[in-house]
Amino acid sequence: MKSEEILKKLRDAGDYVSGQELCEHYGVSRTAVWKVIKQLEKDGYVIEAQNNKGYRLVEKDNADVFTRVEIESCLDTSWIGRKLVFHRETGSTNLDAKALAESGEAAGAVVVADMQTAGRGRRGRGWVSPAGKDIYMSLMLRPECRPEKASVLTLVMAVSVQEAVQEAVPQTCSIKWPNDIVVNNKKVCGILTEMSAELDGIHYVVIGAGINVNQEQMADEIQDKATSLYIEGGEVIKRARLAARVLHYFEKNYAVFEQSWDFSGLVDQYNHFLVNRDREVRVLDPKGAYDGIARGINEKGELIVERKSDGQTQLVYAGEVSVRGIYGYV
Numbered sequence: 001m002k003s004e005e006i007l008k009k010l011r012d013a014g015d016y017v018s019g020q021e022l023c024e025h026y027g028v029s030r031t032a033v034w035k036v037i038k039q040l041e042k043d044g045y046v047i048e049a050q051n052n053k054g055y056r057l058v059e060k061d062n063a064d065v066f067t068r069v070e071i072e073s074c075l076d077t078s079w080i081g082r083k084l085v086f087h088r089e090t091g092s093t094n095l096d097a098k099a100l101a102e103s104g105e106a107a108g109a110v111v112v113a114d115m116q117t118a119g120r121g122r123r124g125r126g127w128v129s130p131a132g133k134d135i136y137m138s139l140m141l142r143p144e145c146r147p148e149k150a151s152v153l154t155l156v157m158a159v160s161v162q163e164a165v166q167e168a169v170p171q172t173c174s175i176k177w178p179n180d181i182v183v184n185n186k187k188v189c190g191i192l193t194e195m196s197a198e199l200d201g202i203h204y205v206v207i208g209a210g211i212n213v214n215q216e217q218m219a220d221e222i223q224d225k226a227t228s229l230y231i232e233g234g235e236v237i238k239r240a241r242l243a244a245r246v247l248h249y250f251e252k253n254y255a256v257f258e259q260s261w262d263f264s265g266l267v268d269q270y271n272h273f274l275v276n277r278d279r280e281v282r283v284l285d286p287k288g289a290y291d292g293i294a295r296g297i298n299e300k301g302e303l304i305v306e307r308k309s310d311g312q313t314q315l316v317y318a319g320e321v322s323v324r325g326i327y328g329y330v
Contacts, residue, residue, distance in 0.1 A: 004072035006036050010057035011073065018054035043067050064214060066114055066239045074244035080139065080251045083109040089131065091118040093138035094194060094208040100140055101204035107142040112243060133215045135239050138208040139250065145261040147197040150205050152263040152301040154179045154193040156253050157207045159266055161189050162273050164245035169233040174275035177303050178318035182275055186227035188212045209246065213237050264299035271296040276323065281305065284322040
């Protein structure tokens with residue numbers, strides 16, 4: 001009997017569940033059930049207990065309980081998250097997920113943290129990771145494809161986060177190529193993918209996502225290009241459910257990726273939510289910057305850019321260049 005199983009049963013019941021029913025269902029003693037209830041209360045849950053009625057979970061609409069038990073009680077995946085590690089504080093969830101991979105952990109392992117002290121973004125940039133507000137999570141995979149095929153997994157995660165965030169906020173949630181999630185033209189999520197591989201095979205891939213969830217105000221230096229779901233929606237978001245929904249959608253979208261080992265099955269969905277599509281962009285290529293019109297992406301995840309100077313089509317690979325909007329972040 002696990003704490004998340006009791007929690008899910010109480011939540012699904014929506015009313016009192018007798019102690020005897022819990023004992024019989026899990027084949028344990030009343031003392032064992034009582035200990036789980038007390039641990040849940042210690043974790044921040046409000047559980048009413050009445051003689052001849054049993055236990056009832058009291059849900060608070062604005063309560064943001066962010067624990068391993070809460071995340072697991074919200075999960076509806078078949079293989080992703082079977083191994084779920086939760087930290088109140090850690091250096092980097094990507095580093096933690098890599099350690100799990102190196103120790104032989106099966107694909108689908110997830111690391112979630114309430115706070116990071118050494119979070120990283122693309123190109124080695126730091127990622128601000130305060131406690132009690134956001135989601136920092138990393139997923140470890142072992143795809144059976146050639147290493148060059150795995151680069152689009154970043155986009156698979158982008159689509160998955162977009163779907164999950166769209167459920168949580170009333171505004172349209174979009175994607176800025178290649179993997180920034182934006183609401184109201186400001187970034188709410190960054191994604192970092194790292195891989196261990198040889199020429200002919202992949203050892204593992206780790207995909208990390210940092211989502212700005214319940215921050216009331218962004219730091220002055222990033223207010224013009226970053227925001228949070230709370231700022232945009234005006235309501236506290238339950239992070240455990242949001243994290244579980246990201247994993248739900250990733251499992252669904254990863255199954256599509258596995259069918260062809262490319263992005264062809266998801267490219268239309270991605271392009272539909274691509275905020276850069278048919279907009280002017282500036283491509284910051286080390287060989288020389290140029291302006292053009294973004295026309296969407298292809299099955300390899302490359303951005304199709306129509307150069308303004310000569311009308312020629314250029315395929316832009318995310319690992320080589322950066323793309324910015326002509327008039328701002330997007």
